[in-house]
Amino acid sequence: MRSSVPVLLAALLLAVVGCGGAPAEQGKQVTLTLNWYPYGEHAPFYHGVKQGIFSKHGINLKIQAGQGSGKTVQAVGGGQTEFGWADTSSLLAAVDSGVPVKSLGVYLQTTPAAVQFFGDKGISKPADLKGKTVAVTAGDALSKTFGAFLKQNGLAEGDVQVQNIDPAGKIAAVIAGRADALVGYANDQGPIIQDKAGKPVSQLRFADFGLTYYSDGLLTSTALLDKDPDLVKRMVAATTEAWAEAEKNPAAAVEAIKDASAQLPPPAVVLDQFTATRALLHTAGTRGQAPGVNTEADWRATIELFARTGILAAAKEPSTYWAQHLAPKG
Template sequence: MLHRIVASVFAFVFVLALTGMVTAASADEPVTVRLKWFNQAQFAGFYVAREKGYYSSAGLNVDIQAGGPDFPAIQMVAGGNEQFGVTGADQILIARSKGVPVVALAAIFRRNPFVLFSLAKSGIRTPTDYVGKNIGVKIGGNEELIYRAVLAKTAVDKSKLNEVPVKFDISPLLAGTIDVWPGYLINEVLAAKEKGFDVNVVSPTDYGIDLYADTLFTTEKMLAEKPDVVRKFVTATLKGWADAIAAPDEAAKFTLKYGSKLAYDHEFAMMKASLPLLQPDAKPLGWMDAANWSAMQKLLIDAGFQKTPVDVSKAFTVEFIK
C-alpha cells in the first residue's frame, strides 16, 4: 500500500514538473521584427541579441524577417501581423502624415550612411563638380530626398546635371557611364573598393543634412496593449547592438548564419564602417532628439515628400532607451 502511495506521489510530482516545463516552454511571447533590407551586417545587433539569448532571456521568441522591396516594413507591421520593424526615420513621418499610427522606438543608425560617391580618377570631389556630369538618382526614396537637399545646400542647379535613374547595381559607375552614385558607406562604397576602385565621397552630414537612418518602430496599438513586451524587445535589441559594437568580428560571424551567400570579409567591413554611425557621440545607443525629428519633417515638407505636418512628439519615444 505504502509503495502505491509513494508511486502516486512521485507520479503527481512528475506531472506537475512536466506541466511546469510545458508552461515554461510556451511562455515566450512570439514577436516578429521585419528588417529594412535583406539580411546583412547592417542588422547585426538583432542577430547578436538572438544568438546570445538576450531575447529568450527576456521571455521573447523573436522571428527576424528580411525586408526589401517586396516586404516594406511599414506596411508589414501596420498590417498587424508583425510587431516591430526597421525603416528610415523619414518613412515614419511620411506614414504618420497618411494616418498610419507607427512610432519610432530607437534610431539604430543615428548617423545616416547614405553618401554620393564617384571614382577617384574622375576628379569629382564636391557637389559643385557635378555640373555637366551623369548623376545617378534613386527616385522616390530618402536617397533622392537627401541628394536634392545636398544640391539645395550647395546651390547646384539641377538643370545643369544629367540625372539618370538607377537602382542598386553599381556596374554603371564602375564602367564610367555614371559619374556620381547614390549609395551607402556600409555597402556600395565597400563593394567598389573590394573591386579595386578608389572613390571620392560626398557626405551629406558635412552639409548639415543628417536624417536618422535605420529606425526601430512599432505601432501605437502595440505600445498601448503590450508596453512590457516593447520594453523587453528594445532592451534586448540594444544590448545586442552594444555587443556588436564592442565585438564587430563576432557580430559579422553571427550575421553569416542569416544568409547563405554572405561573405565574412564583406560583413566584417560593413560592421567596421557602421561603428561611427551607430553611436557617434556620448548619447545612449538608439537615442533620438525632437530637434532632429523636426528638422527632418521640415526637409520632407520643403521637398514635397510629406504633404502635411504631424506632431513629431507622437512620432517617436525614448521611454525604452536606457
C-alpha cells in the same frame, strides 16, 4: 532517496521556464522586417539572436529581409510584421500620410547617405556633380533626400543626369562606367563596390555637406503599442542590448550574420560595413549613452530639416513620430 525526486523535478522545471512561464528557448514569436537584404548594418540583430539576448527577454525573433524602408514601414503599419527597421525619413513621411506607426528609437543617428564614386572621377564637392550621371532608385528614401542634398548645396536636380536603376543595378552601373556615381548608404554599397572593383571609392556624405539627420531605427505599429506595450518594451531592451554587445565585439557580430543571406558580401566586406555603421550610432547629445537613446533636440532638428527641404509639409512635434515613453533610456 525518493523524497528528493520532487525537489529535483522542481529545479528542472525552474531551469527551463522563461518569461511568463514560456520556455526560455522559445519565447513569443516576433518578426522583425529589415529595410533591405541583410548586410553589415544588421549584424547586431543576428548577434543578439545567437547570443540568446532576445530569448532572454522572452522573444523568439525571426528576422526577414525587406525591400526598402518605405515598404517596411507600410508592412509594420498594416500589421504584417510586428517590428521594422527603417529610415526615419520614410517613417516621418508615412506617419504624415496616415500610416499608424511610431519610432521606438533611432540607432543610426548620423545618416550614412552619400553620393559614392571612384576616386578618379574628379569629384570632391557637391558642385563637381554638375553634368555627372548619378544612379538612384526611384521611390526609395534616398531619392527624396538626394534632392534635398542638391538644394542644400546650391544645385538643382536638373544639374545632374539622374538614372533610375534598381538597387543592385546601381552598383553594376558604377563599376561598368555607365554612371559616374550612385546615391546610397556609405556603410552598404561603398565597401561592396571597392571589393568588387578593387579600387578606392570616395564619397560625398550628406552629413558632411549640411544635411545631417536621423537615419535607421526600430519601429512598430500604434496598434501593437496599445495592445502589448510589455512586448514592445522587451523588444526595445533586447535590441539595445544586442547593439551594445555587437558594438563591443564586431567580429562576433559579423560571424553571427554570415549565413543570413545568399546575397551577403564576403566577411571582410561585412566587417567594413559594420565598422562604418558603428561610427553612426551617436550624436553629440547621446555620446556615451546606450545605442538607440535619442534626444528630443535631435528629433526636432531632423523634423525641421525635412520640413525645410520639402520632404515634410510642416514640422510637427517629435511625439507625433516617436514613442518616447518606450524608447531606450540612457
